Amino acid sequence: MKRGVRSGNNLVCSLEVHTVTRKPMSWHDNLEEPADARFLNLIHHAAQGPRKKYPETQTENQEVGWYLEPLVNPERHDRRLNHFRVCSDIILYKAKMWGFREDDRHK
Numbered sequence: 001m002k003r004g005v006r007s008g009n010n011l012v013c014s015l016e017v018h019t020v021t022r023k024p025m026s027w028h029d030n031l032e033e034p035a036d037a038r039f040l041n042l043i044h045h046a047a048q049g050p051r052k053k054y055p056e057t058q059t060e061n062q063e064v065g066w067y068l069e070p071l072v073n074p075e076r077h078d079r080r081l082n083h084f085r086v087c088s089d090i091i092l093y094k095a096k097m098w099g100f101r102e103d104d105r106h107k
Contacts, residue, residue: 051066
């Protein structure tokens with residue numbers, strides 16, 4: 001790739017620019033280098049989740065999922081908190097009626 005350096009309206013000189021990339025099959029690019037313990041510890045610390053890195057939340061958004069224990073003990077038999085699906089005659093009738101409507105659309 002050739003690039004020219006401009007001075008005003010005139011081209012002063014023509015420089016060749018070469019990009020230096022790693023070659024995967026080159027022996028000098030694949031030499032094993034000694035591991036830096038401080039750098040590895042820094043990388044491993046950064047890869048941990050926020051609950052393992054910090055004793056308390058660092059942002060407001062982390063507070064949403066920080067504490068995993070529920071505040072109220074969930075009781076499955078309490079009808080005020082659990083609204084289970086109940087089958088009655090009218091629900092079965094409407095489900096069958098809606099099923100007929102969908103069959104008519106596909107014809």
